[in-house]
Amino acid sequence: MARNKYPEQTVEHILSVSAKLFIEKGFDKTSIQDIIQELGMSKGAVYHHFKSKDEILGAVMRRHFDRAAQMLDELVAYTQAANAREKLVRILEHSIADPEAHAMDRILSAQIKNPQFVVAGIQGGVNKDAAIIAQIMMEGREDGSIHTDYPVECAEVFMMLVNIWANPILFERTLPETSRRLTFLQHMMKQLGVDIVSDALIQQIIDRHTEMGGYQ
Template sequence: MAKKYNSQATIETILSVSAKLFLEKGFDKTSMQDIAKTAGISKGAIYHHFQSKEEIINAVTELQAQIMENMVNGWLSEMGTCTGKEKLISLLEKSFTSQEAHNLDDVMASRVKSPEFVVSYMKDCVNKDASLIAEIIKEGIADGSIITDFPEECAEVFLLLLNIWCDPVIFECNHAKVAMRLKFLQHLLKSIGMDILHDDLFVKIKELLQKLYPEEHKTNE
């Protein structure tokens, strides 16, 4: 009896294998044939679901974003009666120290070289991710742990600076420059009533960025 074709299982296999190959070989050096061979399926089966590698990496990125969203919701559900400020600090710590949250960092590093992706990423920061941060800031305003008249704007600027401006792949720079940008962000947050980037967390973020982007690959400014 012929085995019934499982469309969803095939898609999951393609995405899982593709993410692994993109990490190991790089996006540009991974071919559709590589994906098909590793997944144990035909190229035709891949093209039945995805017309190109670009569609595949878009799907991989969306899947990682969904995983991250689920993780954040799970973390928030465990925070109970924490203040808004405490929640933001905890989210920052968990997002920068969780291995699962950074599974695709190497893949993303290759993607952010695309202007189209950077623009899309910036829009997501403002139109999607910022709303959650803004709600937590409002909680902080209500409980007195955060003092600002601009919760939405604070959330948007914070995410844009942390995720875009402080990313040394998007704005090429050496480790010293990244550290100064983070230091400025720390100072800025304090000045607008959001003192959430404490010194220990500052060091963790800086070390993660240095690990992801070795000095020899950066342009000195």
């Protein structure tokens, strides 16, 4: 068998095609054979890089999280505001509203009760996103728009609560129950001196879960 001179490109092609099929058909309804046919590659070529559909999904999700982190970095670099608190509010609202950032949401929701997936999501939120948010909170301490001695801890708690605790799919909650928890999160962050959960952000989160059919 001839050696593949461009394995990185092959892997990227497999992930792009697989992600497209997962979005269009759903993960459970997409078979390895569907992926192979769409790729126009041999089964051996696909299995050379990935041992199973679950392994492909894991790689697709890691790529998605990496791209989301890159988009957040770009938002931080280009978002203009009067102060750090306002900048962070705008970044959070834009992140929720951006359709590209949530292209994989239906796949994510289907895997939300997978323990390994949940742990990976928590780690990604704390290790990557929270670190970026914490840096802006530190800037807010300097300009007087954010008032906390614990910016790192506040950022980590915020990410865990908004991504996990307030997720209606994970805990099988109704829309009113989810809305109440988001309002509590808004109140809690304000009491901590980090007033970053706007009414608009709450509504955007509620609407996003509605689009995914996430409520009981």
